[in-house]
Amino acid sequence: xxxxxxxxxxxxxxxxxxxxxxxxxxxxxxxxxxxxxxxxxxxxxxxxxxxxxxxxxxxxxxxxxxxxxxxxxxxxxxxxxxxxxxxxxxxxxxxxxxxxxxxxxxxxxxxxxxxxxxxxxxxxxxxxxxxxxxxxxxxxxxxxxxxxxxxxxxxxxxxxxxxxxxxxxxxxxxxxxxxxxxxxx
Numbered sequence: 001x002x003x004x005x006x007x008x009x010x011x012x013x014x015x016x017x018x019x020x021x022x023x024x025x026x027x028x029x030x031x032x033x034x035x036x037x038x039x040x041x042x043x044x045x046x047x048x049x050x051x052x053x054x055x056x057x058x059x060x061x062x063x064x065x066x067x068x069x070x071x072x073x074x075x076x077x078x079x080x081x082x083x084x085x086x087x088x089x090x091x092x093x094x095x096x097x098x099x100x101x102x103x104x105x106x107x108x109x110x111x112x113x114x115x116x117x118x119x120x121x122x123x124x125x126x127x128x129x130x131x132x133x134x135x136x137x138x139x140x141x142x143x144x145x146x147x148x149x150x151x152x153x154x155x156x157x158x159x160x161x162x163x164x165x166x167x168x169x170x171x172x173x174x175x176x177x178x179x180x181x182x183x184x185x
Contacts, residue, residue, distance in 0.1 A: 002180075003127065005148055006112040008134045012087055013108045015048050017057065017101040024052035026104070029090070031083030034058065035075070040067050044078055046086055059099045061089060091136055105137045113148050127183040138174040141167070145181065159183065 015027040027048035036043045042065050045058035061078070062070065077085040089095050090103060131144060145165070146153045159165040160172075169179035 001128070003129045004114060005129055005131045005144070006114075006134060007109055007131065007137055007139060007144065008112050009087065009105075009109050009137060011108050012083065012090065013103040013105045013137075014051070015057075015059070015090070015101050016104050017048075017099065019050040019053065019055055019057060021055035022050060022053040024050050026051040027057050029059070029086055031086035032081050033061070033078040033086075035078050037067070038064075041065065042067055042070060042075075046089060059089075059095070059101065061095065087135065105139070109135075109137050109139070111144060111147050125185055127185075128180070129183070130178070130180045132178050133176060136176040138176040140173070141169070141171040141175050141179065141181070145171075145183070149183065 012029055012031065015029060016025055017027055018025050019027065028051050029046060029048040032047045034045045034047055042062055043060075044062040044065075046061055048057045048059060049055070050057065074085075096102070127149075129145075129148070131141075142153055142156050142160070145151070146156045149156070156165065164184045165171070165181060166184070167179060167181035169175060169181075171181070
């Protein structure tokens with residue numbers, strides 16, 4: 001039987017970008033936007049606070065965009081300070097590249113195993129699991145498997161080395177996309 005696990009964000013990630021006021025490289029955003037109009041042109045920023053000094057930083061969303069080129073729903077969501085829009089924008093590679101930032105997802109996600117969070121050795125000979133990501137969160141698969149099965153990471157790495165943990169995806173390193181694995185007992 002195939003079990004489905006989900007990696008779900010619990011809050012917005014920390015933005016890794018240098019603060020302009022201090023030497024800190026960590027900014028926290030809570031989904032607040034600033035929209036500024038210049039006649040027929042609009043600028044929009046996602047606001048982020050430095051975790052060390054509290055200075056406000058701006059992440060450029062729109063720069064000198066013509067009013068008619070911006071969807072009205074997008075403007076409404078920015079005016080309403082929609083945290084869901086902030087999460088969508090932080091996932092956008094073009095926005096991250098333009099603002100020269102990276103994301104730190106530590107403590108900003110959880111693993112939802114659907115109630116099958118512990119390994120039951122008496123039930124079957126193999127455990128088939130499909131892992132789905134609700135957002136592009138880079139996580140080590142070994143950590144997910146250890147957390148979901150209630151095993152130490154060293155035990156999961158031993159099972160991987162013995163060939164009792166198999167997957168089409170590479171389980172060493174980080175993944176941010178869906179994958180499946182089989183744990184043989």
